[in-house]
Amino acid sequence: MSGVAVVYDDSFLLHDYPGHPENAARLRAITGKLATDPALRDLPASPAPDADPEMLRAVHTERHILGVAHAAQSGGGWLDGDTYCTARSYDVALRAAGAAMRAAEMVMQHEVSGAFALVRPPGHHATPDHAMGFCLFNNAAVAARSAQRLYGAERVAVVDIDVHHGNGTQDVFYEDPSVLYCSLHQFPLYPGTGLQHETGAGRGEGTTVNVPLPPGTDGERWMYAFDTRVAPALAEHRPDVIVVSAGYDGHAADPLAELRLTTETYAQVAARIAAIAGELSGGRTVWVLEGGYDLDALAASVGATLQALEAA
Numbered sequence: 001m002s003g004v005a006v007v008y009d010d011s012f013l014l015h016d017y018p019g020h021p022e023n024a025a026r027l028r029a030i031t032g033k034l035a036t037d038p039a040l041r042d043l044p045a046s047p048a049p050d051a052d053p054e055m056l057r058a059v060h061t062e063r064h065i066l067g068v069a070h071a072a073q074s075g076g077g078w079l080d081g082d083t084y085c086t087a088r089s090y091d092v093a094l095r096a097a098g099a100a101m102r103a104a105e106m107v108m109q110h111e112v113s114g115a116f117a118l119v120r121p122p123g124h125h126a127t128p129d130h131a132m133g134f135c136l137f138n139n140a141a142v143a144a145r146s147a148q149r150l151y152g153a154e155r156v157a158v159v160d161i162d163v164h165h166g167n168g169t170q171d172v173f174y175e176d177p178s179v180l181y182c183s184l185h186q187f188p189l190y191p192g193t194g195l196q197h198e199t200g201a202g203r204g205e206g207t208t209v210n211v212p213l214p215p216g217t218d219g220e221r222w223m224y225a226f227d228t229r230v231a232p233a234l235a236e237h238r239p240d241v242i243v244v245s246a247g248y249d250g251h252a253a254d255p256l257a258e259l260r261l262t263t264e265t266y267a268q269v270a271a272r273i274a275a276i277a278g279e280l281s282g283g284r285t286v287w288v289l290e291g292g293y294d295l296d297a298l299a300a301s302v303g304a305t306l307q308a309l310e311a312a
């Protein structure tokens with residue numbers, strides 16, 4: 001099985017707050033790139049369904065899900081200091097989680113080897129019980145759980161390449177030995193978690209791998225950290241599918257952080273993850289969009305990821 005597809009829904013543009021860095025222009029930049037780049041415009045695209053409520057509840061508490069629903073029903077507001085919710089945001093977030101589930105379905109059901117859910121709002125800071133850091137529901141965690149509970153994956157790995165630590169995803173799987181969570185992120189930086197000694201707890205001890213990297217880290221040193229810390233953990237875990245929390249705010253052009261990755265770095269890491277999945281995971285990779293706030297760098301880097309996956 002080969003090939004890559006994207007999962008997308010126009011409703012992802014309806015969660016918007018002009019002037020906020022996490023706004024609808026981000027996805028418009030990506031879809032504009034996909035529509036005009038000859039190497040990308042013929043990629044198969046799947047519509048996105050709403051998330052299965054059962055799978056959402058496999059990641060989040062009922063209290064959190066109803067809290068987002070009620071916030072939207074009452075016209076929206078701020079769920080934390082930097083996380084907005086509009087009247088449309090519950091519906092959009094439900095569909096974003098559904099898109100991540102659909103990407104997992106496409107890969108687990110052998111429709112394609114790689115599927116990229118181009119979603120907003122992002123998800124990796126959303127904890128079981130709280131919206132946080134621009135994130136309402138944890139799309140990547142929902143993809144991982146649905147791969148297990150609906151499509152028979154036993155072991156899953158979530159590789160988080162966003163420049164911020166995915167504290168929400170870490171929380172979801174911290175005591176779960178079946179899901180390896182690996183994150184490379186700038187430290188110090190929001191949200192302040194993801195230290196090297198955070199390695200999981202209980203039966204999940206050892207299945208959380210955090211690689212904090214100092215401001216200024218370039219692509220070469222980032223890839224070295226990936227190869228020496230993340231790749232061996234993947235080889236040990238032998239996941240049935242690799243879910244990637246695909247954030248692009250580690251790009252040198254990004255206004256929210258200070259790493260110095262390039263568009264080429266994102267092509268390299270996509271090729272590397274696809275190669276590892278080819279050896280360990282039947283080639284299966286599920287990509288879920290997280291951050292990335294320089295529009296040109298974001299669009300180019302998502303494009304580079306998709307081209308690398310197509311070539312894999």
Ligand SMILES: [Zn+2]
Binds near residue numbers: 162247292
């Ligand atoms: Zn981020």
